[in-house]
Structure formats: structure tokens, C-alpha cells
Amino acid sequence: MDILQRQGFYGPPAGESTILGVEFSGTVVSVGSDVFSEWQIGERVFGLVYGGAYSEYVVIEAAMAARLPNKISYAIGAALPEVWLTAFQALFWNCSLVTGEDVLIHAGASAVGIAAIQLAKNAGARRIIVTVSSQEKIEFCTSLGATHAINYKSDDFKTKVAEFTEDRGVDVIVDFIGANYWDSNLASLAFDGRMVMLGFLGGPVVNSSNLGPILRKRLTVRGSALRSRSLAYQIKLKQQVEQEVFKPIFEGKTDMRAIIDREFSWKEISEAHRYLESDKSKGKIVITVD
Ligand SMILES: NC(=O)c1ccc[n+]([C@@H]2O[C@H](COP(=O)([O-])OP(=O)(O)OC[C@H]3O[C@@H](n4cnc5c(N)ncnc54)[C@H](OP(=O)(O)O)[C@@H]3O)[C@@H](O)[C@H]2O)c1
Numbered sequence: 001m002d003i004l005q006r007q008g009f010y011g012p013p014a015g016e017s018t019i020l021g022v023e024f025s026g027t028v029v030s031v032g033s034d035v036f037s038e039w040q041i042g043e044r045v046f047g048l049v050y051g052g053a054y055s056e057y058v059v060i061e062a063a064m065a066a067r068l069p070n071k072i073s074y075a076i077g078a079a080l081p082e083v084w085l086t087a088f089q090a091l092f093w094n095c096s097l098v099t100g101e102d103v104l105i106h107a108g109a110s111a112v113g114i115a116a117i118q119l120a121k122n123a124g125a126r127r128i129i130v131t132v133s134s135q136e137k138i139e140f141c142t143s144l145g146a147t148h149a150i151n152y153k154s155d156d157f158k159t160k161v162a163e164f165t166e167d168r169g170v171d172v173i174v175d176f177i178g179a180n181y182w183d184s185n186l187a188s189l190a191f192d193g194r195m196v197m198l199g200f201l202g203g204p205v206v207n208s209s210n211l212g213p214i215l216r217k218r219l220t221v222r223g224s225a226l227r228s229r230s231l232a233y234q235i236k237l238k239q240q241v242e243q244e245v246f247k248p249i250f251e252g253k254t255d256m257r258a259i260i261d262r263e264f265s266w267k268e269i270s271e272a273h274r275y276l277e278s279d280k281s282k283g284k285i286v287i288t289v290d
Helices: 002-006 074-079 081-094 111-122 135-144 157-164 179-188 212-216 231-250 266-277
Strands: 023-027 044-048 065-067 103-105 128-132 148-151 170-175 189-197 220-223 260-265 284-288
Touching: 002 266, 023 074, 044 074, 044 081, 044 231, 065 231, 074 260, 074 284, 081 111, 081 170, 081 189, 081 231, 103 111, 111 128, 111 135, 111 170, 128 135, 128 157, 135 148, 148 157, 157 179, 170 179, 179 189, 179 212, 260 266, 266 284
Parallel strands: 103 128, 103 170, 128 148, 170 189, 189 220, 260 284
Antiparallel strands: 023 044, 044 065
């Protein structure tokens, strides 16, 4: 999102800050009079906003703000909101994943992919299959709970998914790639399979395709963009993720964890973006504003 916004392809919703960034952590410096009793000056806080999170000060709706315990670093706080809300929404709200189902997560070592692998494992998914570009990423995803990993550079993922699932296909696909995966994604879905498309890293235009599998296998294909969602929707999602994911993480009651790949000072923001664009990261890139 940050790269697309920087390139001029993905602006914030009308009326929101045009400064980049949608997630942050920090301390409360000012509180609106209507939420005076809920938040105190100096409290540690993190959250998801519609824009402006790269800046020194950020304004957030009180109901979207979450408390950051003292023992959790600001970097972890900043790394939590966007990817965990997105992955949770994708698996459970968009695709209704339930225990015992098989899931295919593309870009398994992406920050959203990392959250999705752990959420699927925590929910008792049977097979958690990921696609990645290297052996290093295969080992990384496996260590997080992926049961099968495919190097899409050397193997055809459709063939591998068929092999892993005894030709049945998977129940759920979380896709970020789009056009060049479209046909293989449809082929990899089981009957009544669900796929959510969260990005088009491989492009948005499919030139020719057979839509037959959608009808024949009763598939559900949907898109999702969290930033375009209403405040009411985001608050509901945040509240559920806070209870079911952030709280257990903070209390050490789950194996799920946020993974930070690298931290940069805001003065190195160009380098941070170049690193993000290199596809080398395995987890969040956090910017420190001082
Ligand atoms: N719709 C939403 O609400 C929403 C919310 C958050 C994020 N997103 C989207 O979700 C995606 C992942 O975000 P993120 O922050 O988790 O990303 P990230 O940590 O930067 O990881 C992206 C990874 O995608 C893989 N990739 C890139 N181009 C590819 C291509 N053409 N084909 C196959 N794999 C490719 C690379 O891994 P390999 O080395 O394995 O190829 C790369 O490391 C982005 O597209 C982002 O815009 C959408």
C-alpha cells in the first residue's frame, strides 16, 4: 500500500491525511473531551488509521486505539495492526475458514502471509500450504506452521497443491498475486472453495480464462481492501482481533507472534522503501520517528 501510494496509484480515502502510513505505536499526548475518561495522557497506544502514520503525531478514533502493555516494544505494537487485521479478516470473515480445512496462502513469507499462517494453525487448519520464492522462505514458513511449502520459481503450484491434497484442492486461498495465478487458483480450489484477493502483485488483467470452475465447483471469489472499509467495520474487526489475537500474544498465551524483519530510522525512509521493494523481507519493516 505504501509503495502504491508513493507512486500515486493508491490515495487515502477522501479527507484523510495524505502522509503515508496506516499503522503506528506511541504515547497519548492529547485526548478528545468525549473520550476523556477512557484514555489518559502518557498511555502507550497502537492502532490502525486511514493515513498519516509516518508522521510524528497521528489522530485516531478512540475506539480504534489499542493499549500497548509496558512489556511489549513500540516496534511490535506498530507491526501488529494492519497485517493481523487483514489476515484475520481474510481467513475468517471473508473465507469462513474452520478447523480441519485446507488453506493455500500465497506470498507465505509476506507480513500478511506470516500472520495468516499462524492464524490458520491456531484455528486448527489441516493443511497450510504456502508459495514462496526461495528455500530460505520455505524453511521460515515451515517454522511458523506451514505444513507444505512450494517454491513457485521451480515448481508449478497447481500441480503441487493437487499432489498435497490428493487432487481434492484447498478450501481457502488467500491471494495477493492476481492475474498470473488466476487459472491455477481456480484449479486449486476444492468444491465450495473460497478465495479472497487482497492484492495484484502479479497484475490485475486476465486476458483469457475459463470461468467454468467457478460454476462447476460452486466457488466464491471476492476482493477485499481494508482501508476502504467504514470506521464501524474497522472497529468491529479491531475489537475481535484484539480479544482473540493481540490479548493472547501480550499475555503469552499463544505461539502466535509479530515478526519484525528490520527497523529503520525515518531518516532512512528511501532505503526502507527500497528494501521493501526488494522482496527480501520476511516480516514487518518498522520505521522509528524521533
Ligand atoms: N487488501 C487489503 O486490505 C490489504 C491489506 C494489507 C496488505 N495487502 C496486500 O497484501 C500484499 C502483501 O503485503 P505485505 O505487507 O504482507 O507484503 P510484504 O511483506 O512486502 O511481502 C510481499 C511478498 O510478496 C511476494 N511477491 C511480490 N511480488 C510477487 C509476484 N509478482 N509473484 C509472487 N509473489 C510476489 C514476495 O515474496 P516472494 O519472495 O516469496 O516472492 C514479497 O516478499 C501486498 O500486495 C499488499 O498490498 C492488502
